Amino acid sequence: MENSDGVQTKKTVVIGTIGSDAHVAGSWILKRSFQDAGFNVVFLGAMVSQKEFINAAIETGADAILVSSMYGMGILDCEGFRKKCTESGLKDILLYVGGMLAAPMELAKNWNKIEEKMKSEGFDRVYAPRTLPEVCIEDLKKDLKIS
Amino acid sequence: MENSDGVQTKKTVVIGTIGSDAHVAGSWILKRSFQDAGFNVVFLGAMVSQKEFINAAIETGADAILVSSMYGMGILDCEGFRKKCTESGLKDILLYVGGMLAAPMELAKNWNKIEEKMKSEGFDRVYAPRTLPEVCIEDLKKDLKIS
């Protein structure tokens, strides 16, 4: 991976499933895909608290945090996450969230409401369930201005 | 079966499937039910033309003609049937029609339009698919004022 002026820089991403959510298959596959794409991946598995995401990002100087939420309580678990990142000094870290973000099917069916909610919480990008990892990898490269 | 003043009278009904319609299971079961209920049944089977219905009714002095239509072209096959009955001298014979009377599902789903159409053609009663023979037997007894 090179940034715009061709300098070799391995980017680091933190990946995990947030809150009390035990679903790990999705983030397990995300981890493998990002590793294959040349990223340095810090994989926290499932049931990761906001604090654990933040500490891991600080320790590893991560460029982005990828939050997966599947069990339906994503809205509650993600609230205030950007605020906490900023307070912990991670001012301009990229925050992505994805997965089955809302319990009731109604919310899942009108996806835009969830997207708005997550964007208002400070997430830079919000991914619907089934989004293939490759889509997110391209977005991240763009946001990090690397090829 | 007795009429209102208790006189034993075996009523006769003609039963068959109209037009080019080969469905016979329905009218076969109708025939058995009406026989079990004490009616004298003239069973014409399937693919019965309007004329055959009328001739059979005249020959057997039938009190009612029960027309079944299943294959979806009931509207075309039943048109002008009451007129032909009247022209052949069967002025006040009871005409019932039933079954899957209309090809397109839309018509089958808004059943009332079919019922209106058939009533306008002079049918005394119009039965939806699945109507149990017992329902029709009770109606006929009422119309024939017998118990």
Place this chain on the structure above:
Amino acid sequence: MHNIQSIKVSNKRLTEEEFLKIRKEEVLPMWETGKEIENLDQCVEYAKQMPESKNMALQLVKAKEEKRFIAISHFGRATVDFMTEGIEYTEGNTGADAGNHNWFIEGDTYTRKCKYTEAAKGLERSKKDGVSYLNGWPVVCYGVKEARRLNETAKSPLSYNGSDEDARLATEIILAGGWTGTSAHALENGIAHTKDVPLENLIRYTQYKARLAAYYTERGVPINVQNGCPGTGYDSNGYTSFAVVSESLLDAEQGVKYEHLVLPPSLNMIQDIAAMRVTERLAAEYCHKAGYKDIHFICGAYPYIGPWPQDSHAAGAMICQNAISCILGNITGFLLKSIEEAWGLPTKEGVATSLHYVFQLLRVMGTQRMPESKELEIEEKMLELEVRSLMERVLDLGDGDIAKGLCMGVEMGLVDTMVTPWKYNKGNVLNIRDAEGCTRYLEKGNLPLPEEVVEFHRQKIAEREKREKRKADIKMVIDDMTFVSRA
């Protein structure tokens, strides 16, 4: 009572001369659209331009070799728009194409009974009111141009459901239209669709359609012939298997090289798989014995032919049950009804829904097969005894000529079923289900059933009487006729 001399029809291939004579004098003159296809070889030339990938006969043979399946959708209402829209919608929304699907287009009943005037009137009213008064697509009124348009619209191959009295002109038009599948079943047309058309005539029409299909095949356009017997929905597995085995000889004699052997399900998976095996084995054996050595036999199944439940999900369960039975039975080309079966003719949404069900089942269990077992062996043995005994009697009655034998067999009540508008059918048979839903004979009428089969059926019926603590009688027979639809 007929004696064999008085039966005019015989199982003899129509010479080219006889065939073209009937075509010219009997078939094409039935309606003005016959004129558009007078030059048969031109029709064949057009058909030869169709891509091989869209040839139904080759599609089914390839699927059988590769242990894949072809889902076949019923579809047919009056207007061309309804047809083209439905074809494009379905193929656009389900991934259906020539690799996994083909169309079984339904003609309306007036057309199938050659009442082209009524069909034309019904078509006009349908166009005027924007509602389909016909229960199928009036192919003969439309003619070859529209038949070609439908075929060019579709990615999947097209075939025509010509069952009913006489579909010879309709079949001429669809084959000239580039369609590559037709149906040719005599007994079916008798017991399920007609009142007083003698079997002789129905066999004659079937022979013509088979010869026409062979004509195309011999000139480089393989045509799949559906030799099937959906029956009435109330027949025994023995009857429908016999119908297909016997008629495989009729089609073979006319030179048909691609026979799709299609059976209706009793819904007992073991008996249905057994019936398919017996039918394929005996059709191949009798054809081989009679010298027809190069016929491709493809296994096939109809959806449940009896009455369906009104609830759309209960109907969906029927579609899945039928499809899983076909997957486990390795039945290559199976037909699909739509969830609207208890309501009316299929809509495009209904057809697409059936394919969503079936393609998901193929994805998750498409390679699973029913293992060999004692139960499967017994059902196969009993069905083979029954079908072979009837085949031998019927061939004997016809002095080796299956066409004559069939006519005699029906007349003597040897070939007999329970519920039918066909006046030639004796109707001395009563079919009933056993405790696992297999079809058994409560009354065998004049069927030449081997003693072992009679005893086996009796025992199986007794098991149900014991389990349900009630007598097997006409009331149980009638219950069995509608138990599937009572959601």
Place this chain on the structure above:
Amino acid sequence: MHNIQSIKVSNKRLTEEEFLKIRKEEVLPMWETGKEIENLDQCVEYAKQMPESKNMALQLVKAKEEKRFIAISHFGRATVDFMTEGIEYTEGNTGADAGNHNWFIEGDTYTRKCKYTEAAKGLERSKKDGVSYLNGWPVVCYGVKEARRLNETAKSPLSYNGSDEDARLATEIILAGGWTGTSAHALENGIAHTKDVPLENLIRYTQYKARLAAYYTERGVPINVQNGCPGTGYDSNGYTSFAVVSESLLDAEQGVKYEHLVLPPSLNMIQDIAAMRVTERLAAEYCHKAGYKDIHFICGAYPYIGPWPQDSHAAGAMICQNAISCILGNITGFLLKSIEEAWGLPTKEGVATSLHYVFQLLRVMGTQRMPESKELEIEEKMLELEVRSLMERVLDLGDGDIAKGLCMGVEMGLVDTMVTPWKYNKGNVLNIRDAEGCTRYLEKGNLPLPEEVVEFHRQKIAEREKREKRKADIKMVIDDMTFVSRA
């Protein structure tokens, strides 16, 4: 590395004194609604008034004897109205009642992890916004009064899905509420629901719930205990069968008399039926050998636990495939997901839809069974070899104490699966499908597999490589994880 002395938990029945002490000091104090059920015998008295017809344990035993089936619906969101409306709607529209159905009510994940404050906050927001922010019904926040209301609303018996960390208080409340089924599965709670809770703790919680169920049962309220292992959706049939067989001893020791042995389907019908037979046989054998002679074992199945297709009819096909497999396998009580599985928590319409599918299949093929066969025999043999070998190793490791053996087994990677958030799971195993969709080991890690089983799996994987002309690798493993959902 643990040695056996350092493992505190053991497979010993909680004395009444120990049990009541944990109840009083640990369980009831976890939330204020614990106070409402302090008098356990009063709770049992209330439960005794429930009609026997609505008792899930007796319902399942009766269905097994009469070769019938019980469909079990998952259902659970935040508000009571949602629950009562859903129960009444479903039972009103599908014919579901105590004779053919029961409810498996889902608690939300906060409640299951004893985070009752978060659950209460989520409940308030859900009531305020009229939207369920919780992924289940927060039974502990509601308490016994609402639990009784739900039970009185329903015609079918109620049971509680307490899988996840610690459902002891929730289980106390629902049993006091008159519900007659609960779940008690330790390994499941590890591999599927937790990150760093040691198996010892999970076994302790499970023992408590089993003792509580036995307490009710001994006093005239039979309680069905779901000893199941839905797993992660990516486990081998060997793993889940072993989990259920091993834990049957844990429940037996606590005095459970009604064990519902529930397995997740691989979707290969032969392997799933084989796994059920092996699990029932070995659970009964090991319990019998250990002296527990009077336990009712009921066969059960989960719906497919891996990712589902989004199309509602493709999802319907999954429901039908799962149900047909259970009918053919004589699996008495099977659980149902809804067609919304790939979207979100079930709605009442979704639950009713699943029952429409299943009741139709029971009507048309409810008495059909998968016959004996060579293939079924081989799968049974291989699974029995695998599960028995692991049982013997684990019992040996625990000096005959299955609780200690399990802890050692997990730590040594003998009890191991592929994808799990549980840090104690070694994860050296790679599960892959063979050509017919059976689960096989691409990498067996430290599993004590008999050589014959290793060789059989290798051969079966080689068959797939040959058929699909591609190497069995991690890419194929990942494809197999989501092939069902790729409609």
